[in-house]
Amino acid sequence: MSTTNFYFFIYIWIAVAVILFPVILRIIAPYGRHTTTAWGPLISNKIGWMIMESPALLAFAFFFLFGTLKHNIVPWVFFAFWMIHYINRTLVFPFRLRTKGKKIPFIIVLMAFCFNLVNGFINGYYFGSLSEKYELSWLHSPCFIAGLFLSIYGLSKNWQSDNILIHLRKPGEKGYTIPQGGLFEVISCPNHFSEILEWCGFALMTWSLPGLAFAIWTIVNLIPRALNHHQWYKATFPDYPARRRALIPYIL
Numbered sequence: 001m002s003t004t005n006f007y008f009f010i011y012i013w014i015a016v017a018v019i020l021f022p023v024i025l026r027i028i029a030p031y032g033r034h035t036t037t038a039w040g041p042l043i044s045n046k047i048g049w050m051i052m053e054s055p056a057l058l059a060f061a062f063f064f065l066f067g068t069l070k071h072n073i074v075p076w077v078f079f080a081f082w083m084i085h086y087i088n089r090t091l092v093f094p095f096r097l098r099t100k101g102k103k104i105p106f107i108i109v110l111m112a113f114c115f116n117l118v119n120g121f122i123n124g125y126y127f128g129s130l131s132e133k134y135e136l137s138w139l140h141s142p143c144f145i146a147g148l149f150l151s152i153y154g155l156s157k158n159w160q161s162d163n164i165l166i167h168l169r170k171p172g173e174k175g176y177t178i179p180q181g182g183l184f185e186v187i188s189c190p191n192h193f194s195e196i197l198e199w200c201g202f203a204l205m206t207w208s209l210p211g212l213a214f215a216i217w218t219i220v221n222l223i224p225r226a227l228n229h230h231q232w233y234k235a236t237f238p239d240y241p242a243r244r245r246a247l248i249p250y251i252l
Contacts, residue, residue, distance in 0.1 A: 003130060007209060010122055014213050017220045025224045030105055042103035049094040049104075052112035057086040059120030067128020074134035074144075075127045078206055081151060082123065085198065093162065098169045119217065122210040131208065147205025154197030157183060161191035178237055185241075186249040188233050189226035193247050196222055223247060 001009075030039045064079055138144050160182050168177050183190030199218045203211035230246035245252055 001125075006122075006125065006130070010209050010213050013118065013122070014216055017213075017217045021220045024220060025227070027224070028228050029225060030108065039105040039107050041106050043106050043109065045102040045104045046094040046097060048106075048109040049097070050090055052109045053086060053090040053094075053116060055113055055117035056120040057083070057090045059117055060086070060124035063121060063124030064128040067125065069129055069132065071127075072134065072136055074136065074138050075131055077139075077148075078127055078202070081155075081202065085155060088159070096162075096166050098166060115217070119210075119214045123208075123214060126208060126210040127206075131206075143207045144205045147201045147203070147207075150201030151198050151205060152201075154194045154199075154201055157194035158191055158198060161194060165191065176236065178233070178240060183249070184244075186243070187226075187245050187247055188230040189222075189247055192222040192226045192229075193249075196247075223252075 060082055061079075064075075069075075161184070164179050164181050164184060168179060169175075183193065187193055196215075196218055199211075199215040203215040226247040230244075233244075234240050
C-alpha cells in the first residue's frame with residue numbers, strides 16, 4: 001500500500017466514525033447487561049471476547065514486527081504499551097470474568113473483530129513501516145511525556161475498574177449490584193472513561209494519525225455505551241447515587 005493511499009484510508013476511517021456517531025448514540029449494543037437474542041445467534045461471552053479482541057493483538061504485532069523499519073527504542077515503547085493492553089484484554093481478562101453461561105451475539109463479535117482488525121492494521125503498519133520520525137529525543141518531548149502519563153493513568157484506572165466489576169460477584173453468583181470504590185464514586189463507567197484516557201494518551205505520545213483515529217473511534221464507541229449503562233443503573237436501582245455522572249466526573 002502506498003503511503004498516500006494509507007493516509008487516505010485513515011481519513012476515510014475517521015470520517016466514518018464521525019458520521020456514525022449520531023447513529024451509535026441511538027443504539028443499545030446488545031451485549032453484557034443489554035444482551036438480547038434479537039441480534040441473532042449467541043456464543044459464549046468469554047470465547048466472544050477472545051475472538052473479537054485478538055485482531056488488535058495479532059494484526060498490530062504482525063505488521064509492527066514484520067515492517068520495513070529498523071526501530072530504536074521509541075517505537076518499541078509504543079509496541080509495549082499496546083501489547084500490554086491487548087494481551088490483558090485478549091488472553092487474561094476473558095478468563096477473569098465471572099459470567100458463566102452468559103452469551104454475546106455473534107454479529108457483535110464479528111463487527112468488533114473487523115473493527116479491531118482495522119485498528120490493529122493501521123497502527124501496526126504505521127509504526128512498523130512508516131514511522132521514521134521518532135528519534136531518541138522524542139522521549140523528552142512534551143507530547144510523549146504527557147501522553148505516556150495519561151496512558152499509564154488510564155490503563156491503571158481501567159484495570160482497577162475492571163477488578164471492581166469482576167469482584168462484584170462471588171464465584172457462581174449472578175445478577176448486578178451497584179459498584180463502589182475508585183472512580184465509581186463519581187461516574188458509572190470509569191472503565192470506559194479510563195480507556196478513552198488511555199488511547200487519547202497514546203495518540204498524544206505518538207502524535208500520529210493512526211493513534212488519533214483509534215482515539216476517535218474509542219470515544220465514538222464508548223460514550224454511547226456509558227450513557228446506556230448509566231440509564232440502566234438508574235432504572236434498575238432506585239437508590240442509585242444521584243451524584244454520579246455517566247462518563248466524565250461532574251460533567252457528563
